[in-house]
Amino acid sequence: MEKVILDQKDAVDWVYRGEGAANLVLAYSGSSPVFMGKVMRIQKSQRKGKSRVHENEGLTAHERLLWREYKELMVWPNREIVQHVMSPLLGPQHVDAGTRVHVTKEFLLSVEKNVTCRRPACRIDSSQVDVNRDSVLIISDHSVFMNGTLKGGPCITVEIKPKCGFLPISRFISEENAVKRTTTRFKMHQELKFHNQEISEYSEYNPLDLFSGSLDTICKAIEALYATPQNNFRVFLNGSIVFGGLGGGASSTTVLVGEAFEDALKDVIKAGDGLCKTSFIQLVAETVYTSGVLGQLLEVQKLDAYDIEGAIHAYYNIISQPCMVCRELSKDKLSNCHTSLHSITLDESLKIVKDYLLAATVKDCSLMISFRPMEDGEVLSGSSNSTLYLGSTKQVFEYKVFFIDLDLKPLKKMEDYYKLDKKIANCYYCIGVLVNTPLPNGPRMVHGLLGHKPLWVVRIGLLRTFCPNRTGDDMFKCLDHWREVPGVLYLQFQHNFGWLAIESTFLDDLGVILKAALSNAPGIRFVRSSRNSGNMHHLQVQGLNVYEKHGPERSYDLKPKNMLEDDGMFTIV
DSSP states (O other), X not given: XXXXXXXXXXXXXXXXXXXXXXXXXXXXXXXXXXXXXXXXXXEEEETTXXXXXXXXXXXXXXXHHHTTTOGGGGTXXXXXXXXXXXXXXXXXXXXOOOEEEEEOHHHHHHHHHHHGGGSOHHHHHHEEEOTTOSEEEEEEOTTSSSTTOOSSSOOEEEEEOOOOOSOOOOTTSOGGGGGGGTSOHHHHHHHHHHHTTSOSSOOOOOHHHHTSSOHHHHHHHHHHHHHSOBTSEEEEETTEEEESOSSSOBOSOOHHHHHHHHHHHTTTOOOOTTOHHHHHHHHHHHHHHHHOHHHHHHHHHTTOOSHHHHHHHHXXXXXXXXXXXXHHSOTTTOOHHHHHGGGSOHHHHHHHHHHHHHHHHHHSOEEEEXXXXXXXXXOOOSOOOEEEEETTXXXXXXXXXXXXXXXOOOTTHHHHHHHHHHHHXXXXXXXXXXXXXXXXXXOEEETTSSTTSOEEEOOOOOGGGTSTTOOHHHHHHHTGGGTTOTTOOOOOOXXXXXXXXXXXXXXXTXXXXXXXXXXXXXXXXXXXXXXXXXOOEEEEETTEEEEEEOSSSOEEEEEEGGGSOOSSOEEEO
């Protein structure tokens, strides 16, 4: 197939199936037996810049050093890493390396034009088909059986992004990021995505449930994915999507969406009215449990033994550049274990980074499980697929399991991984941990501020535990992402020593935030006096002003809103 060259006239036969951050996926709809039952993966480029690595450039010099034991990667990295690295790690029966096919620039330009109307707006704004490529990857369409021809009935496929299935225990994780040891990366990342308005609500999915090895807990994980699919759960019927988003994710599953999905399952799942979805989730859970494929995936994920907080130091060893992380960390935060990483050999650094990138690949891959209901008395012959009996419907299903999205991660991404990790941990600590941490005796109500509507105040601890040895503007650079979180109001007050507390009893100059826990958040604004004298600060809450006075004993006064002197001497922060 590598001798085939796809030209402009061939573009019409390839239809949009979906996309991720790096690739478009197109399904073949033509009549050529060469491509029947195949999908195409086309790499994308950012609209505001060129793609990082072009096909004819191959690996960078440092990447050649990193992957030097795999000579095949020097020719076409993405395909060869799947065949020669990922396949042995995950099992060749679950990995499809695909085939390289050459294309013309006119083919890629036509594809870009044809698929634009099907792509999510958020994807169109950020990326496009990389027309500078000279080849694409053709792999089997794992949402169907037998090269696209259905045998004996319909085929239904679920695509799951399992995400990271373990909690890191690396000694290189800093104390200020210790939350990473007790909270899943997925849950923490949800906070950042919600903050950035990339998602409209949180998912209750916990990757640890999916990797648990317990059938009931796996079922719980699938239920959570179904309830809020986002871009982590999709279902295809005979190759066409019937549940989940095409490329931009999907919000929570509504009643109408659930009813449509229930109806789509009727030809596959022989359950009573309203029970098809429940039986399907049980089918998926039992297959994950029985196949054991996630056990092998987890082992590869755990190649990341150093966490990015350790691996980033090895990365700078490889590129022979001064470590920017060590430069950023203050002396008291730069531990001996971090500095020791700059004394290890080059081979040790290469192994740390290589293992981290392999783990990063499988933490972001997708799992495709396809099912075909078998007829009574049908026996599999000459097939490597397995079967599973679903007791609730008394059906036998042939199934196959494949991992997809196993592309090589560029070495340069190490810097991006470190920045993202820091942003996720900081955001979760600020929002997910601090804001939602109650007082020892539970949330405390401040009476009288809102009349008949109570205002709940939640203590979140001292800012010193999050940003030690930082004051003034540096502190607010550190916490800049606290602003404008939908549904939660944060009061920013630029004080030499941090944030002022608004609570029934004063806690500390270094930081408490007020959170309005109402069905409709009240109008609140924090005001700072610009007068050189007086040094008084106050909060406006639905017609009342709360003044905090400096002095040996902290106290608060309530005054009507009209007493506020609106003479330009007050600045909304």
